[in-house]
Amino acid sequence: MFERFTERAVNVVSESQRLAQVMGCKEVAPEHFLLALVNEAKGVSLKIFRMYGMSSEKVQPEIAKYVNISSKRYENLTFSYAYKEILKHTVDLASKSGNNNILFEHLFLSVINDKNSNIQTILEHFNFDIYAARDILSKLVEKKIKRLEHPETEDTVEKNSFESIYEDEALSGIFDRAVSKLSAKGYEILGTEQIIASILESQDSDLVNTIGKYGVNSETFDKKLAEQQSRQSEYEGKKIIFTPNAFAMMNTALQTAKELGSSVITPEHIILSVLKNKRGLAYDVFKALGVNAEKLSEDILKPIEKQMPETLMIMKLAKEEARRIGRNVVGTEMFLLGIIAEGTSDAFEVLNDLEITMKDARVVVENLVGYGNEYFEKEIIFTPRAKKVLERAWLSAKKSNKQKIEATDLLLAILDEPTSLAMKALDQLGADAVEIKHGIKKGL
Numbered sequence: 001m002f003e004r005f006t007e008r009a010v011n012v013v014s015e016s017q018r019l020a021q022v023m024g025c026k027e028v029a030p031e032h033f034l035l036a037l038v039n040e041a042k043g044v045s046l047k048i049f050r051m052y053g054m055s056s057e058k059v060q061p062e063i064a065k066y067v068n069i070s071s072k073r074y075e076n077l078t079f080s081y082a083y084k085e086i087l088k089h090t091v092d093l094a095s096k097s098g099n100n101n102i103l104f105e106h107l108f109l110s111v112i113n114d115k116n117s118n119i120q121t122i123l124e125h126f127n128f129d130i131y132a133a134r135d136i137l138s139k140l141v142e143k144k145i146k147r148l149e150h151p152e153t154e155d156t157v158e159k160n161s162f163e164s165i166y167e168d169e170a171l172s173g174i175f176d177r178a179v180s181k182l183s184a185k186g187y188e189i190l191g192t193e194q195i196i197a198s199i200l201e202s203q204d205s206d207l208v209n210t211i212g213k214y215g216v217n218s219e220t221f222d223k224k225l226a227e228q229q230s231r232q233s234e235y236e237g238k239k240i241i242f243t244p245n246a247f248a249m250m251n252t253a254l255q256t257a258k259e260l261g262s263s264v265i266t267p268e269h270i271i272l273s274v275l276k277n278k279r280g281l282a283y284d285v286f287k288a289l290g291v292n293a294e295k296l297s298e299d300i301l302k303p304i305e306k307q308m309p310e311t312l313m314i315m316k317l318a319k320e321e322a323r324r325i326g327r328n329v330v331g332t333e334m335f336l337l338g339i340i341a342e343g344t345s346d347a348f349e350v351l352n353d354l355e356i357t358m359k360d361a362r363v364v365v366e367n368l369v370g371y372g373n374e375y376f377e378k379e380i381i382f383t384p385r386a387k388k389v390l391e392r393a394w395l396s397a398k399k400s401n402k403q404k405i406e407a408t409d410l411l412l413a414i415l416d417e418p419t420s421l422a423m424k425a426l427d428q429l430g431a432d433a434v435e436i437k438h439g440i441k442k443g444l
Contacts, residue, residue: 004091007277008104010248012036013087014279020077023063024070027080030117031063037108044140045108048133052126062125066118082116089113097141105137171265174198191243192280193225195250199267207267210299214291224285245280249273258390261309261405263397268300310345311393311405314338319380321362325371331383332414332422333365335390345407350439354431364425385420389413408440 005013016036020028038059041049049055079087090110094102111119112130123130177198178190200218202208208217242250252273257265274282275293286293305312318338322330339347340358382390392413397405414422415433423433 004094005102005244006104007248008040008042009102009107010244011279012040012104012107013244015039016083017077020067021073023067024072024074025067025077026074027078028083029067029080030082030086030111030114030119031066031122033083033086033107033111034119034122035059035063037104037111040104044136045104048136052128054126054128058126059122062122066122082114085116086110086114097138103141105141109134109137109141171267171270174202174267177201190246192246192249192274192282193285195246195270196274196282196285197221197225199270202267205267206303207271207300211271211296213299214289214296216286216289216291220289221285224288225281227288228281228284243280245277248277249280249282252277255387258394258405259312259315260304261311261313261315263394263402263405268304272297272300309404310342310407311410313342314345314407314410317341321365322380325366325369327369327371328380329383330380331369331386332389332417332420333368333425335386335410335414336422336425337361337365339407339411342407346440347407347411350408350411350436351431353439354429354435356426356429356431360429361425364428365421368421368425385417389417389420389422392416411436412440 012033013036016032017028019035019039020032023032025032035056037045038049038054039056086107087110090102090106093110094106097106112123112128112133114120120130174195175198178194181194181197197218199205200208200211200216200221203218211217249270250273253265253269256272256276257263257269260269262269274280274286275297277283278293283293286296314335315338318330318334321334321337321341322328337358339345340351340356340361342348389410390413393405393409396409396412400409402409414420415436417423418433426433426436
């Protein structure tokens with residue numbers, strides 16, 4: 001379920017689990033959900049809570065009236081039936097709103113509409129106007145969908161080869177050790193802390209040496225981990241699964257690997273994803289050890305960027321092209337501009353032989369997507385179609401046993417999407433898919 005949740009939505013679920021454990025509850029209830037929303041609220045959502053004088057300090061005592069609190073910390077928490085019903089309702093709500101992603105606002109709407117818990121009683125205590133908040137949040141969801149509108153945003157992302165990462169040589173040993181740690185602790189859900197602890201056991205690794213400069217090694221990590229609050233877990237049969245934070249971490253690591261031009265996930269990508277997501281016990285340990293996340297990320301990226309994989313450069317240039325026209329969305333058309341701007345790959349040579357220039361390509365792309373008003377402070381995101389193309393390029397490189405995704409893999413993946421904006425741009429530039437494929441084969 002959590003693969004459709006945005007980072008903020010996952011954070012709310014994780015925060016509700018943490019709150020339930022801190023309060024000594026046996027299960028995560030809808031009331032914890034409400035308090036988690038208050039704690040994680042930003043922007044308009046935060047203003048709504050402030051409008052009714054709702055803060056963490058004021059809401060928690062009200063929550064405490066309706067949940068069973070004890071001084072004991074329960075290690076293995078489950079979601080209550082009412083909590084799971086809210087999650088199901090949230091998924092339905094997101095689908096009806098026409099959004100493939102589950103936003104913070106979707107969770108907010110589902111929680112305040114819930115009638116199977118004490119939430120509405122708590123809201124009444126603060127004179128919270130559910131109908132007014134519902135109207136604001138619904139409009140905000142619509143606005144968010146429109147703001148991110150791009151001709152390729154209607155696409156759905158094909159299921160990625162997430163499970164294949166366990167087979168990669170770089171990670172197989174790490175996951176074996178992580179599962180052993182899991183069993184030793186008696187847990188059933190693989191968390192960020194087991195994965196990172198296993199990475200740190202690779203004594204001869206350059207990555208471990210880099211992290212060690214920040215005072216993080218296997219010994220200090222384990223010691224600081226023991227000082228952290230007990231983890232919370234959700235059981236699902238007897239199958240080993242990821243916690244929401246570990247699932248988000250591994251998905252971010254997979255996307256990071258692709259964007260850095262790698263056809264395999266490495267420990268570097270996992271560490272980078274922990275530092276980017278800023279959630280989970282592993283990150284809590286790094287933070288407790290005083291690690292500067294931004295600086296460590298830069299140090300890990302330096303040797304990767306020195307190798308300058310073609311796709312890494314293309315991704316950087318694609319993002320720059322998006323920013324140039326005031327967009328915070330990268331579609332396949334930006335990938336095309338990135339290939340041309342990179343200027344040294346075999347894919348570029350094929351396009352160059354067809355007399356496709358950067359100047360002409362920019363004009364065509366600008367006419368297709370127009371200028372936006374999303375500037376540099378906005379995080380650059382990829383359209384579902386762009387993610388699909390990157391996934392296919394990644395799979396193509398893996399199939400060919402390449403360590404890096406090459407520009408030709410990316411261009412061939414674009415050609416497999418005949419209705420993409422990149423293909424529309426190529427068509428307007430007078431290029432044909434058949435002759436591009438012929439050029440690539442000739443180059444190879």
